[in-house]
Each structure stands twice: as structure tokens, then as C-alpha cells.
Amino acid sequence: MVKEIERTGIPVVHICTVTPISMTVGANRIVPAIAIPHPLGNPELPFDDEYALRRKLVDKALEALSTEVDDQTIFEV
Amino acid sequence: MSKFKVVHYINQFFGQVGGEEMAHIPAEKRMGPAGPGLAFSKQFGDEAEIVATIVCGDSWFNENLELATKTVLDMVKEESPDLFIAGPAFNAGRYGVACGTICDAVKKELGIPVLTGMYIENPGADMFRTEVLIVSTANSAAGMRKAVPVMAKLALKLVKGERIGASVEEGYIPDGVRRNFFDKKRGSTRALEMLLKKIAGKPFETEYPMPTFDRVPPMPAIVDMTKANIAIVTSGGIVPKGNPDRIESSSASKYGSYNIEGVDDLTGETYETAHGGHDPVYANEDADRVIPVDVLRQYEKEGKIGKLHDWYYSTVGNGTAVASAKKYAAEIAEKLHNYDVDAVVLTST
Numbered sequence: 001m002v003k004e005i006e007r008t009g010i011p012v013v014h015i016c017t018v019t020p021i022s023m024t025v026g027a028n029r030i031v032p033a034i035a036i037p038h039p040l041g042n043p044e045l046p047f048d049d050e051y052a053l054r055r056k057l058v059d060k061a062l063e064a065l066s067t068e069v070d071d072q073t074i075f076e077v
Numbered sequence: 078m079s080k081f082k083v084v085h086y087i088n089q090f091f092g093q094v095g096g097e098e099m100a101h102i103p104a105e106k107r108m109g110p111a112g113p114g115l116a117f118s119k120q121f122g123d124e125a126e127i128v129a130t131i132v133c134g135d136s137w138f139n140e141n142l143e144l145a146t147k148t149v150l151d152m153v154k155e156e157s158p159d160l161f162i163a164g165p166a167f168n169a170g171r172y173g174v175a176c177g178t179i180c181d182a183v184k185k186e187l188g189i190p191v192l193t194g195m196y197i198e199n200p201g202a203d204m205f206r207t208e209v210l211i212v213s214t215a216n217s218a219a220g221m222r223k224a225v226p227v228m229a230k231l232a233l234k235l236v237k238g239e240r241i242g243a244s245v246e247e248g249y250i251p252d253g254v255r256r257n258f259f260d261k262k263r264g265s266t267r268a269l270e271m272l273l274k275k276i277a278g279k280p281f282e283t284e285y286p287m288p289t290f291d292r293v294p295p296m297p298a299i300v301d302m303t304k305a306n307i308a309i310v311t312s313g314g315i316v317p318k319g320n321p322d323r324i325e326s327s328s329a330s331k332y333g334s335y336n337i338e339g340v341d342d343l344t345g346e347t348y349e350t351a352h353g354g355h356d357p358v359y360a361n362e363d364a365d366r367v368i369p370v371d372v373l374r375q376y377e378k379e380g381k382i383g384k385l386h387d388w389y390y391s392t393v394g395n396g397t398a399v400a401s402a403k404k405y406a407a408e409i410a411e412k413l414h415n416y417d418v419d420a421v422v423l424t425s426t
Contacts, residue, residue, distance in 0.1 A: 001310065001312060001392075001394075001402050001403075001405065001406035001409070001423060002406075002423050003291070003292075003293045003406075004402075004403050004406030004407055004410060005310065005406050005409065005410045005413065005421055005423070006293045006295070006296055007293045007410075008407075008410040008411075008413075008414065009296060009414075010296060010410065010413055010414070010418060010419070010420060010421055011295070011296035011297065011298065011299065011419075011420045011421070012296075012310075012420070012421040012422075012423050013420070013421070013422055013423065014423050014424075014425065015422065015423070015424045015425070016424065016425040016426075017139065017140060017425075017426075018139045018140075018170075018171065018174060020142075020174065020204060021170065021174060021200040021204075021425075022425070024200050024203050024204050025200065026291065026292050026293060027423075028293070028294075028295035028296075029295065033424070035136070035140050036100075036136045036139060036140060036171065036355050036426055037097075037136065037355040037356045037357070037358070037359045037360060037426060038359040038360065038366040038367070039313070039366070039367060039424055039425070039426055040365065040366050040367060040368075040369050040424065041359065041363060041365065041366030041367075043359050043362065043366070050366075051371070051372070054365065054366075054369050054371070054372050055372050057369070058369050058372045058373060058376070058422075061422050062302055062307075062376075062381070062382065065298060065299045065302070065305075065307075065420045065422075066298050066299050066300075066302055067298050068295075068297065068298045069295045069298075070295065071295070072295075073295075
């Protein structure tokens with residue numbers, strides 16, 4: 001899906017936990033996530049900390065979208 | 078003659094520990110065969126014996142790739158086996174990646190033959206087909222009965238050091254190594270047969286498929302994020318509570334478009350996941366953990382992004398055919414263009 005959307009001219013950032021899969025399917029901008037069932041959260045954290053964690057991941061995703069890349073790139077948080 | 082010693086790797090489901098709610102369990106070793114290992118044992122007869130079975134949660138393996146690989150590798154090492162088998166994983170993505178990863182590690186570190194089995198669309202197949210022999214299986218465990226004899230036969234050949242035939246003969250996914258064999262018909266006959274089929278408009282199979290490199294070049298970056306219209310797309314199956322479009326929990330036949338105008342936060346009362354490929358508890362409690370509507374809405378208010386697109390698009394990426402995903406994405410992309418969306422945040426579970 002990442003590739004098919006990007007193919008039409010819209011940049012896509014893929015937030016996912018298993019980044020090797022993302023590389024295989026051909027995502028160009030990749031942000032590693034927390035865990036498979038909760039990529040943008042951590043249920044073990046208090047609500048505020050979890051929200052802060054999510055902000056960090058979204059910040060990284062927006063940074064990825066604002067960064068020119070020539071090749072598949074993983075943006076580590 | 079003593080039997081060849083085999084170690085078998087399976088996931089929590091085939092190890093009968095449990096379903097998705099147990100996918101977080103670390104690797105454990107059991108002596109003897111378990112689950113599909115029993116069928117393998119039958120096929121091996123007197124020639125080989127599964128001495129130990131390693132059972133591991135799919136999520137645990139994939140979320141801790143390095144640690145998991147090392148842990149499982151150590152467990153395998155202790156048994157000093159002659160052969161290592163993983164799966165078959167069919168179309169289970171995390172399981173396939175785990176099988177490929179650990180087979181690759183065992184082959185490289187311990188230098189023993191390894192074998193796994195997967196459906197051709199399993200992401201693990203593309204990742205490891207040139208490193209590890211992967212028997213081509215059906216897309217679900219219903220194909221177990223067919224997969225086991227093919228895998229067992231090939232496994233015995235590997236462990237005995239016998240010559241491995243071509244992929245069409247042995248039933249593995251082409252690994253990029255050319256293996257010659259004598260066909261019953263000579264080349265000119267086969268070529269003419271193919272040509273006749275082609276002229277008649279009938280399906281035919283080439284003997285030399287061209288490699289496909291399906292890559293999309295990266296699109297230019299967003300220059301001014303404060304003016305950008307950002308959309309959310311997910312394969313994590315987040316849907317309004319009650320799943321109004323009845324998106325299937327696996328092999329989804331559709332995607333949904335959901336309006337989030339004025340929605341600041343997704344809650345357990347309003348949204349849930351339709352995804353059947355992982356433990357849904359966390360997403361059902363708070364779907365922002367899968368699609369960050371709360372943060373992006375806040376950023377819209379703060380002016381960090383221009384706009385959060387009024388709709389989000391969701392399907393379930395669980396055993397869903399690549400062709401289906403392509404089709405949904407093409408339709409979604411058209412909608413995104415109609416709404417002048419500048420960039421997409423796509424999340425996967």
C-alpha cells in the first residue's frame with residue numbers, strides 16, 4: 001500500500017515495528033514503531049508518558065516526510 | 078544406522094500455547110516433536126528424528142529480532158543437530174519472518190542444512206528466498222498435509238548431502254541458483270508448445286521468468302509542513318466501533334473510509350480494531366496507539382501541520398493478498414489526490 005500510494009506522487013512515511021518487512025515491500029521512509037499490537041503506544045506507561053512517546057514517533061514521521069531521501073531510509077527514533 | 082538429529086522451530090499457535098494473546102511469549106524448548114513435528118516425524122520414519130522443538134511467540138521474535146535470534150540459536154546449538162526445520166509458516170507474516178531469520182542464522186552460524194516452508198506472498202519469502210531453501214506452500218494451515226511430505230523429502234536430501242533438483246522438481250521457491258536437469262522433451266519442442274499456447278491465447282509458463290524489481294522512487298519531501306495536508310492510512314484495521322463495513326479480520330476483501338472531522342481523540346468507546354492477526358486488546362483500549370489521530374489533531378491546532386485530512390482509510394493487513402492491497406491503495410490514492418492531500422502517514426501492526 002505504501003508503494004502504491006507513493007507511486008501516484010504522494011510521499012508516504014511507514015510507521016511499523018517489523019522494519020525488515022517494510023524494507024522488503026519497498027517503503028522509502030520508515031519509522032520503527034514500539035510493538036506490533038500497539039505501534040504508537042505503550043500500554044505499560046502512564047497516559048501522559050504514553051502520549052509523549054506517541055508525539056515523539058509522530059515528530060519523527062513528520063521529520064521523515066520533510067527529509068529528501070534518494071533511497072529507502074530508516075529514521076530511528 | 079543412527080538417525081539424523083533434527084531441531085524444529087514453530088510458533089506459539091502450532092505449539093498449542095495459544096493464539097494472538099500468547100504471541101508475546103519468549104522462546105522455549107521442548108524435547109521431542111510437537112504440533113506439525115509429529116507429521117514430520119512420521120515422514121522421516123527411521124531416517125531422522127526431531128530431538129527438540131522450539132516454540133516461540135511471533136510477536137516476541139519480531140519485536141526482539143536480535144535477542145530472539147541469539148536465544149533460539151543457542152537452544153539449537155545445545156542439541157548439535159544435523160538439520161534444522163522451521164514452520165511451515167504459510168501466509169503468516171511474522172511467523173514467516175521468524176522462520177527465515179532463524180534458518181538463515183542457523184545455516185550461517187552452525188553450518189548445518191536448514192529448511193522452511195511458506196506461501197509465496199509471505200514477506201519472509203521475499204526476504205530469505207536467496208539465503209534459505211523455502212518450500213512453496215498453500216496460504217493457510219489447510220495446506221499442511223501437502224506441505225509436510227514435500228518438506229520432509231527435501232529435508233532428508235539436504236541432510237544426506239544429496240543433489241537438490243530444480244525448484245519445479247523439488248517444490249521450493251526459486252532461490253536464484255540455477256540447477257540443471259534433463260527434461261523428457263527437448264528445448265525446441267517445449268518452445269513450440271509454449272508458442273502454440275501463446276497463439277491460442279492459453280496460459281503458459283515461461284521457463285525463464287524475468288526478475289521483477291518493483292521499486293518506487295521516493296517522492297520529494299514536504300517543504301513546508303505547516304501548510305501540508307496530512308492523511309492517515311493504516312493496515313492495522315482501526316474502524317469505528319461496531320466495524321460498520323464489516324472488514325474481515327483476515328484476508329480483508331475491502332477497506333473503509335472514515336470521517337474524523339472534529340474527532341480529537343479515539344477512545345475505547347468509539348473505535349476498535351478489526352485486525353485478527355495480533356492481540357487486539359491494546360488497539361481496542363485506545364486506537365490512537367495504531368493511528369495517532371490525537372497527536373496529529375493537536376499538531377493541526379498548534380499549526381505544526383497545515384491540516385489533518387478529514388478522512389482516514391483502513392484495512393486489515395492480515396494474510397491479505399498483495400493484489401488486494403494494491404487495489405485498495407490505488408483507490409485510496411485517487412481519493413487522496415481529490416482532496417489535495419500532500420503526504421501520508423501509513424501505520425502497520
